[in-house]
Structures are given as structure tokens and as C-alpha cells.
Amino acid sequence: MAEAVVSFVLESVRDFTIQEAKFLTGVSHQVEVAQTELQLMQGFLKDADARQGQDETVRIWVAKIRDAAYDLEDVIQTYGLKVVSKKKRGLKNVLKRFACVFKEGVDVQRIGNQIENITTRISDLRSSLQSYNIREIREKDSSGGESSLQLHERLRRSYSHVVERDVVGLESNVEELVMHLVKDENRHRVVSIWGMGGLGKTTLARQLYHHKEVRQHFHSFAWVCVSQRYQVRNVWEGILFEVISATKEQKKEMKDMTDDEIAKKLFRVLQKMKCLVILDDIWRIETWNLLKAAFPEVETESTILLTTRNQKVATLPNRNAFLHKLQPLNENESWNLLEKKAISERADIDLGMYTKKRELGKNMLRHCKGLPLAIIVLAGVLARKNTVREWEIVHENVQEYIRKGIGHEEEYEGASWVLALSYDDLPYHLKPCFLYLGHYPEDCIISVSTLTKLWVAEGLIFLRQQRRGSEKTIEDIARDCLSELVERCLVQMGTSGSTGTIKNCRIHDLVRDMCLLKAKDESFLQINYSLQENTSSVAADAEQLGKIRRLAIYVDEKADRLVSSRDETNGHVRSLLFFGLEEWMPKSEKGLLSPLMDFKVLRVLKVEGLNEVEVELPSEIGNMVHLRFLSVRRSQIKTFPPSLGNLVCLQTLDFRVPSYIFIPNVIKKMKQLRHLYLPWNYKAKDKLELSTLGHLQTLHNFSSEYCDLKDVGRLTNLRKLRIRLSSSLQNLEEILKSTGSTLNRIRSLIFWNNFGTNSSAEQAMQIVSSCRGIYKLTLNGLIAELPEELHNYPNLTKLVLWNCGLKEDQMGILEKLPNLTNLKLFQKAFKENTKILVFSKGGFPSLEFLDVFGMHKITEWRIEEGAMPRLCRLEIRYCMVLTTLPDGLRYLTNLRELTIIGMRRELHSRIQEDGEDFYKIQHVPSLVIGEPWDWQPMQ
Secondary structure (H helix, E strand, C coil): CHHHHHHHHHHHHHHHHCHHHHHHHHCHHHHHHHHHHHHHHHHHHHHHHHHHCCCCCHHHHHHCCCCCHHHHHHHHHHHHHHHHHHHHHCCCHHHHHHHHHHHHHHHHHHHHHHHHHHHHHHHHHHCHHHHCCCCCCCCCCCCCCCCCCHHHHHHCCCCCCCCCCCCCCHHHHHHHHHHHCCCCCCCCCEEEECCCCCHHHHHHHHHHHHHHHHHHHHEEEEEEEEECCCCCCHHHHHHHHHHHHHHHHHHHHHHCCCHHHHHHHHHHHHHHHHHEEEEEECCCCCHHHHHHHHHHCCCCCCCEEEEHHHHHHHHCCCCCCCEEEEECHHHHHHHHHHHHCCCCCCCCCCCHHHHHHHHHHHHHHCCCCCCHHHHHHHHHHHCCCCHHHHHHHHHHHHHHHHCCCCCCCCCCCCCCHHHHHHHCCCCCHHHHHHHHHHHCCCCCEHHHHHHHHHHHHCCHHHHHHHCCCCCCCCHHHHHHHHHHHHHHHEEEECCCCCCEECEEEEEHHEEEEHHHHHHHHHCCCCEEEEHHHHHHHHHHHHHCCCCCCCEEECCCCCCCCCCCHHHHHHHHEEEEEEEEEECCCCCCCCCCCCHHHHHCCCEECCCCCCCCECCCCCCHHHHCCCEEEECCCCCCCCCCCCCHHHHCCCCCCECCCCCCCCCCCCCCCCCCCEEEEECCCCCCCCCCCCCCCCCCEEEEECCCCCCCHHHHHHCCCCCCEEEEECCCCCCHHHHHHHHHHHHHCCCCCEEECCCCCCHHHHHHHHHHHHHCCEEEEEEEECCCCCCCCHHHHCCEEEEEEEEECHHHHHHHHHHHHCCCCCEEEEEEEEECCEEEEECCCCCCCCCCCEECCCCCCCCCHHECCCCCCCCCCEECCCCCCCCCCCCCHHCCCCCEEEEEECCHHHHHCCCCCCCCCCHHHCCCEEEEEECCCCCCCCC
């Protein structure tokens, strides 16, 4: 991680000095020398990072390097931003500025001295490299002694002859994969088993390797554990020796062959014979690319079966490849595995004791989340605990037992180090991104949109990470980083949007435990569970491993304040995220947020959900000039301080507060803004000027009353727009001509017609007609008629209609949308006199998800055969008058999920298994039917 920190600091300082070079006059030489020292240090940090786990002195050395790098960045940017603010005060303050020249000269000397002191620290640390025996490592340099990674790999090395007893939950996996391995027609040349560490990939591979049908089908077999440190020649030789059952003479003869000759010989053997080759534990796609030269692609009956944690390896670019993703065990399977390994099979076991152990065991299994590795570690502890009291002791601290494997024989290792292998394999630029996930509470659903903005604000993502010629934004690169963490099984993907992008994600509890252990080792972040112990807990860790730079604070009912105002570590913290504010009731609202102003170099401040009391955002927030991310979403903030205009580095401002507030015209000063979320209800003295925000990508709650649509024309990077039409727009056609090119680049448009007149509906559609590049469109409020050319929008995949009052004939326009995959029809989507909803034959050819909600006037719904042929998810909610489901549901053969919530009791009775309408939905694998709604029409 020291390598990552130094690299990110160098990038940050480089970018800052390029942008603000004229404001660093007087200290530019010192900055250049400091950068050079860090650059000279970079090559040694790979070795230092690898060795700090075994050598405490190296660990301390690495911590000092991290601190020095962070301190350098803080000093340079603080000085630069101060000078920027002074230069921008204007001529009217020229006399006051002249009086401060001497003081500024002293500041320059002081800052120069600070930079020189930090440089000296770095230089001294570099000089001590030899005494710590830290050496420079270039790319591809892998010599040296055995590291912890190598030791763990040696402990994990798999062998084909070892067959586990008590295998649970793999029966269906074995059955499916055997079928793919032994079939002759449309067979797969490569079969991949993919999943996170500890899921049982190797165990499953062994079950297949020894399966009776597989042994009968193939003539020869080979098993090689590849792992992270391998030699291509050794892998090829190992396979060749096994498949031909090589004699000593043959082995000796092949040892004299060149690598090319070995590859050719193995190629020919696999081409002629029917072999099963298992490559266990492949980590990188580069490994496969090096090995595949010896594996024939066509005209062979041989099969390669590989196991991996990396999806890129599993999804090899080969038309004859098959991917099998291994899933966690369910609750019953988890208990069966624990029972087999932890509870004696003696016939005389006491029933009462068994019952109590089962209760305790099932409670402890919640921490395993179906991960076989964790269950086996836990079972290894419990197998040597005979009494219920001993089980209760393990239950009291179960996470430590699972994580570290403490208190039992060496044959069982803890789960954390196995999962940590995935972390160790990450490239340096992904390690901080992964550790940042440690901020989030257990089982938290993480918004990808927010996470990527936080990464960017923290300086963890740089544009130089993109490939040459790419037009990706820095947020796109952040999403690519997340996708790679998903592919490496460190992050679990949640829901995805209509365009296939990940909307949210989470991490397995045990992965989170490992993440927090690594974050603590690297002094990356601190989590405080008890605010009343805030100062002591942070200070203690700060003394151990250096300054704490990031804080996640979990607020509970015992807390009497947000942070301690006298915490000496506040001056170093860069990231401050609060969780649990939604249910927190502070004893006093007075000055509640004032202590936050002590965090002088804060880049990220997330205070969301503080909705139980109204609070003031202090005017001093304008002094927090380092802020890149500020969110007070869902908090009862009463004012928008004019001093916010001083936050010239701000990239994300999320002010979606429920209060009705006045916004001064200062947002125009935040020229680095990329994402601006305004309140739903606000007012301004004059029109807010937004045309200066050239980097803006997201603009939420643009009001036609308090903003000027002409400004949008200058926002050439705008991609997401949420607009409220609160008043009629003058000269709209002229405005649209000037903004047309910008509007056509918008990808997501949410339009609220609050004005609610026919003329405003017409204006709304004029604006929509200018956004021909949109992927997502939400319309709320009176529309009546959609643009006839809507079916020619090439990218439109998601459409939400809410209170639009569409005419019945508008369904004809909707049905023709060729690429629409997601459609939501909400309250009064159609006119109130529309009683029948008809989905015609051939309509909605690409639709995959349909949500019908609150359509209170629809008495009949028809789905003709041939409509929505690709529909796989359907939700029907609170359609109060509908008494029966459409008969055409039975034609939707691709329907996999059907949710019915809040419908009339009459309809609910008809769709029960013995009901007269059940035949319409009996083919759907997943049925979710909620409680009926006892609704009576108004008299």
C-alpha cells in the first residue's frame, strides 16, 4: 500500500503543480526536490510492502513513508489554495494586500521550510534502505526469499489424490458439470469453475476428477496447481508426465528438451488422446495466455478444466468455453456441513445437548454466510469443544475464531489469510479502492454512483489509468476498477441498470473482516463505534501506525455529539463518513455541526440522513477548501451558506435536503463541480448562474423558475439532467437551437412538469425532442402526447411514466420502441378514462422488465400472444380495480420473476394454487405474492 500511496500522491502533486504552477512561486524548487525523492523511493516500495507482514521494523518504516507522502500533499495543496484565494480577492483590496506582503513572505519561507523538512524525512528513510535490507524491485522481478504469500500458497497447494470427506452442497454442481464434461456433441474444450476464495472450487474439481463417469469417459488425466507463482515449463512438464504416465527415462529425456519442444509434444499428446487436464487456482489471464500454446484449440477430444477467482480468466475468449459460477451454501447445507465435521456421530449423544449445540451452531453460521471455508474453520474449532459451555464461549467471539482460526490444531487455518491472497494479488492502484469499502457497515448495500464519486474525490482514480485514445471520464475509469474487483470476487454485484451498469454492490462479511484487518495494518481508515470514546480510540491507533487519514463513524443512540472538537488527530483526516444518522436523536441541535470545521484538510464529508432535528451548516465550512465531496442528503439543513462558494475544489455537492431553502448565487464559483444535486424546493433572488460549470456531468433539480435553460448550452459535459418545469419558458425554440448539441449528449433525463398546463406539456415535449441520445427517460406530470419520433431514439432503454395522463393511442408509440428493456407505468400514466390496457402482438420486442404500479382505473388488462417475447421480470402493484390477471401471461415463456403486491382479495384468491387463474402463472419459477389490499372504492 505504500507503493499505492506514494504513486497517488505523486500524481496528485503533479496535477496540482501543473494547474496552479503560477501560485506556487517561491516554493516550486522545494516541491520539485520532494517529488524527486518520492520518485526515487518508488522502486523499493514493492519489496517493503511485501515484507512488512513479517518484519515489524519494515512495517514502521512503511508507515513513516506513507505519513511523509500524505503530509507533503497536504502542505503543498494547503499553501497553493491559500495563495489562489488571496489572488482572487480583486483590486479593491489592493491596499490591504500590500500591507500583508511581509506576512505572505514569512508564509512562503515557513511553507518552504515545511516542504524541506518533509523532503529530509523522505531522504533519511531512503538512506536507511540498506540497513533494513529493502531492495529495489522492477517489474517481473520475483527473486528473493519466501514471502508470506509464497508460504500461504505452499500451504494451500492442492493435490489430485486428496479427496475430502463430508462434502456438502455440491451435488447439483457435480451433476451439471459431469454432463458438460462427458458429452460428445457441442462439447466444451474449456470448462471454468469461478468463485471467491473459500467457496470450494478445488473441492468441486476433485469430485469431478474422481467421478466414475468422468473416469470412464477420459483415457488420461492430469492435475496441476498453478497458483500465483509458477513456471510455464514446470506446468507443461507436470501435465505431460501425468497424461503419458512417464517413466524415469522419459522424464530424463524430456528434461533435456527445449521449452518449445515440450509445448509441441504436449500439444500432440492432447490432440491425439482423450485427456482431462485440471489447472487449479489460475489467477491471471496472462497465465492462461502463456500456457495455452501447449493446448490444442480444435480437433481434440481433450478438455481443460480450470478453477479461478478471476472472472476474466473464467470467461476465456474461446467459443468452446463453459463458465460455472459456484454459489455459497444455503442455510440447511451450511448446518449439514458443520454437523458432519463438528459433532460426534456417537449414538448415545444427549438429545438436549444436541439441540442446544444446533441452536448455537446455526447462530454462529450466520457469520459464515454460506462460505464452506469459514464453516470448516468454525467446525475445526468446535470439534474439540465437547460441552455446551465451550460452544457458548466460541459463540461469544465467533468472528475471531472464524477469521484467525484460533484455538485449534494446525490442520485448520483461519479464513482471513485465504481471502487475503486475493487482496495481495491486486495491482497497487486497486488496493486503496478495495480498502475504501471498509467504511461501510456490515451487510450494507453500497451505491456504486456514490462510491465512485468518493474514490475520485479521495484521489484514488486518475485519468492516466485509461488507455490512449479512450474518451472515458474519470468516473468511467472508477467503474472499471469496481468491475475488476467484482471479477476478482472481492465485491459482490447487486442490481444492474437498464444499460447493464452495476447500480449497487456489497461485500461478503468475511471479506469485509479481511478488508478491515488490512485497512488497520495500513493505517488506511479508522471505524469508531462509540462516539463517546472517539478521541482515545483514534489516538491509540494513531500512535501505533501513524496518522489516521479516514474516519467512518457509526452513530448510535448513546452518542451525544458527532465528533470531539478537541481531537488532535482531526487535522490529518481526509475522509469523514457518518452512518446511522437516520435514527439518531441528538440531545441538542445547537452547534451540532460546528466541530466538523476542525478537519482542516478534509476532502470528503458525508453527513446524510440527519433528519430528526433542524441544524445549521456553519458559515466556517467555506474554510474547508480541500473539500471535493460534500453530501448532506436527507438532512434537515436550514441554510445554504454563501461561504460554500469558497469550495473551489468541490467535485460533488449533494444538497438534496427536505427543507425549503434560499440559495445564494455562489455555485458559479465552484468551477470543478462534476455532480450538482440541488434541493427539491428552493428559491433564489435572481437566476442561479450555472454556465461556468464546464466540468458538470450531473445536474439534479434544475428549476425553470430559478435557473436559465440557456446556461445548459455551455455545459458540454452534461450527461444527467433532472429538470422541473415550474413556469412557462419564453423563446423556447430559440433557446433549444442554442442548446441543441448539449441536450443531444444527455444520457439520462428526468422531467417533472409541475406547471401542469397543456402549454407546459407541449414545451416539455419540445425539450425531450432535443435529447435524442438519451438512454433513460422519466416523465412526471401532464404530457398527454409523446413525441411521434420517440421510436427513432436509438439508445432509449428505460422509460418511466408517472401521472402523465397519456391518451390511449400512445401505447402504439410505446410498443414500437425497438431497444426498450425497462418500462415503468405509475399512477395515472394514462388518462383517467382509460379502462383497458392492451399489449399488442409484436409490441415491446426487447422489453425485459415491466412494473405496473397504482393504475387505479384499469379494469382490464390484455396481453396478446407475441407481445413482450423477452419479458423476464414483471411487477404488478396496487392496481386496485383489477380483479383478474391477463390470460396472455401464459404466453410469456421467458418470464422468470413475477411479483404481485397490494391487489384486491378477489384477485389473490384466483391466483392461489387451487385458484381458477393459477394456470396463467404456473410456469413462472419465482412467484412473490404479497398480502391482499382490502380496498373499497370511494362513494
